[in-house]
Amino acid sequence: MNDLSQRLRDGVPTPPDLTDVAARSAAAGRRRRTQRRLAGVVAVVVLAAGGVALPRMLADGPPDPAERSEPPCVASPDAPLAQITTQEATWIRFCQPADERATRQARFSRGAITGQLARSVVEGFAYMVDSECGSETPPVPSRLFRAQIGLADGSVAQVAGDTACADDHLFFIQLETVLRGTGGTRDPGARVEPRAVTCPDGLTTTGTNRDGADAGLLREEPGSAALATVPLISGQVSAIDVCAYTGQGDNRTFVEQWRSQSVANILAAATTGYRDGMADCEPRPGATSYVVVLQDFTGTARTFTLDAAACGAMSAAIGTPPEETYLGLATPELVRLVRDSRTP
Amino acid sequence: MDDFAEFVAARGPVLWRAAWLLTGDRPLADDLLQTALTRAWPHFDRVSRNGSFEAYVRRTLFTTYAGWRGRRWHGEVPTGELPEVGGLDEVPDPDLVRALADLSPRQRAVVVLRYFEDLTEAETAATLGCSIGSVKTHHSRALAALRSSSLLTDTTLAEEAR
Numbered sequence: 179m180n181d182l183s184q185r186l187r188d189g190v191p192t193p194p195d196l197t198d199v200a201a202r203s204a205a206a207g208r209r210r211r212t213q214r215r216l217a218g219v220v221a222v223v224v225l226a227a228g229g230v231a232l233p234r235m236l237a238d239g240p241p242d243p244a245e246r247s248e249p250p251c252v253a254s255p256d257a258p259l260a261q262i263t264t265q266e267a268t269w270i271r272f273c274q275p276a277d278e279r280a281t282r283q284a285r286f287s288r289g290a291i292t293g294q295l296a297r298s299v300v301e302g303f304a305y306m307v308d309s310e311c312g313s314e315t316p317p318v319p320s321r322l323f324r325a326q327i328g329l330a331d332g333s334v335a336q337v338a339g340d341t342a343c344a345d346d347h348l349f350f351i352q353l354e355t356v357l358r359g360t361g362g363t364r365d366p367g368a369r370v371e372p373r374a375v376t377c378p379d380g381l382t383t384t385g386t387n388r389d390g391a392d393a394g395l396l397r398e399e400p401g402s403a404a405l406a407t408v409p410l411i412s413g414q415v416s417a418i419d420v421c422a423y424t425g426q427g428d429n430r431t432f433v434e435q436w437r438s439q440s441v442a443n444i445l446a447a448a449t450t451g452y453r454d455g456m457a458d459c460e461p462r463p464g465a466t467s468y469v470v471v472l473q474d475f476t477g478t479a480r481t482f483t484l485d486a487a488a489c490g491a492m493s494a495a496i497g498t499p500p501e502e503t504y505l506g507l508a509t510p511e512l513v514r515l516v517r518d519s520r521t522p
Numbered sequence: 523m524d525d526f527a528e529f530v531a532a533r534g535p536v537l538w539r540a541a542w543l544l545t546g547d548r549p550l551a552d553d554l555l556q557t558a559l560t561r562a563w564p565h566f567d568r569v570s571r572n573g574s575f576e577a578y579v580r581r582t583l584f585t586t587y588a589g590w591r592g593r594r595w596h597g598e599v600p601t602g603e604l605p606e607v608g609g610l611d612e613v614p615d616p617d618l619v620r621a622l623a624d625l626s627p628r629q630r631a632v633v634v635l636r637y638f639e640d641l642t643e644a645e646t647a648a649t650l651g652c653s654i655g656s657v658k659t660h661h662s663r664a665l666a667a668l669r670s671s672s673l674l675t676d677t678t679l680a681e682e683a684r
Binding site: 182183185186187188189190191193194196197199200201202203204206207208210211 | 526527529530531534535538539542543548552555556559560561562563564612613614615618619633634637638640668674
């Protein structure tokens with residue numbers, strides 16, 4: 179050891195108490211991991227929207243939407259969730275939560291994923307077995323959901339989640355994204371180019387909807403939340419158009435219009451990006467509000483609105499035929515994504 | 523206490539000392555160590571099973587430091603007269619801190635790894651993700667700079683073969 183080594187050793191002050199560093203690092207690490215996984219989801223959505231990734235993944239999967247209605251949810255799942263790490267999955271789907279708090283239920287796409295795609299999806303969810311909802315919780319409203327996973331031996335495992343928990347939210351977005359990506363018409367001949375949108379005179383969801391080949395998939399089932407989630411498009415989205423307004427109530431002034439460059443981000447945010455509640459804040463007539471029109475590859479268009487002048491009140495055209503429905507208060511994240519979607 | 527917490531309790535002080543030698547500042551050393559542990563945490567189980575998690579954190583710490591120099595610390599200018607914001611009055615060897623501040627980030631990293639961590643040239647190269655030749659170059663230039671420094675006149679700076 180030479181003199182420099184000794185001088186370096188002697189020259190370092192006493193380290194601080196590191197008692198809390200491990201806990202802080204673990205919490206920050208969880209947040210970082212979740213952010214990276216969400217980034218991965220967005221990347222998958224982008225690829226799926228381009229028709230690149232999912233067709234490949236579906237090479238041996240069931241492309242026919244009719245097959246997505248089976249298998250059904252079971253009343254009594256009989257396998258512990260840990261079984262998904264030791265057995266191959268044969269299917270996965272969302273199921274209606276067995277919970278009386280219906281207003282907090284997440285809206286989800288109907289149908290199931292089966293075959294190799296189901297195995298691939300469930301493998302990515304293995305971390306759910308040990309995940310805990312902790313300080314990494316993202317600012318996402320609480321929505322309850324349930325998913326069931328069919329296993330190779332015929333048993334069924336169940337995940338009960340809350341989108342306010344980071345890992346649960348990631349699970350929900352991933353499954354919903356794949357369901358939406360595999361839903362809808364697979365026939366390339368049924369695809370139509372997205373139409374130009376004429377912005378309505380005011381903040382309404384009723385003037386910019388259109389029924390294409392997949393509109394029937396949006397029909398509501400009585401008493402069920404098994405619907406395509408907000409923004410209510412069952413298959414792959416081909417375009418999102420945004421109309422911006424100032425003013426409030428019936429007194430709106432059209433400002434500008436653009437085709438969004440953030441299709442995947444807005445879709446993911448809109449899926450869980452609203453809270454229950456009514457507008458109860460100071461009116462902001464100078465704020466910019468939005469009409470957002472989503473089109474799928476078959477020409478089906480559905481619309482939602484974000485009223486920034488009234489606390490971010492969010493309404494959407496739901497179902498087929500579309501019906502204007504108040505959903506709640508949009509998260510600032512969703513409003514920001516729509517606002518900033520002019521550029522990639 | 524879980525395994526990760528045990529690791530931090532046992533090895534955190536050693537890693538913090540390296541972070542302090544790199545930054546010469548207590549809050550920045552805290553921040554650097556926390557950032558490295560945060561980045562390494564998701565890989566704790568896998569790396570611990572297959573190798574040394576401490577080596578993994580050390581590499582993360584040094585590469586994070588290099589990245590910070592490019593992004594976060596663009597306001598820092600190496601100088602022989604460090605401002606008193608780092609609490610140099612409490613530092614056992616202020617001249618050493620000032621001498622290290624005169625080195626480039628890579629040179630400082632090589633000095634800390636070779637003389638404080640006692641790593642070989644090959645281990646230093648692996649930690650920094652560069653070639654052994656690059657380590658030799660930084661090492662040689664660092665020692666030349668330290669030799670010419672008036673702050674370390676009483677220190678032996680042998681370029682030992684290791």
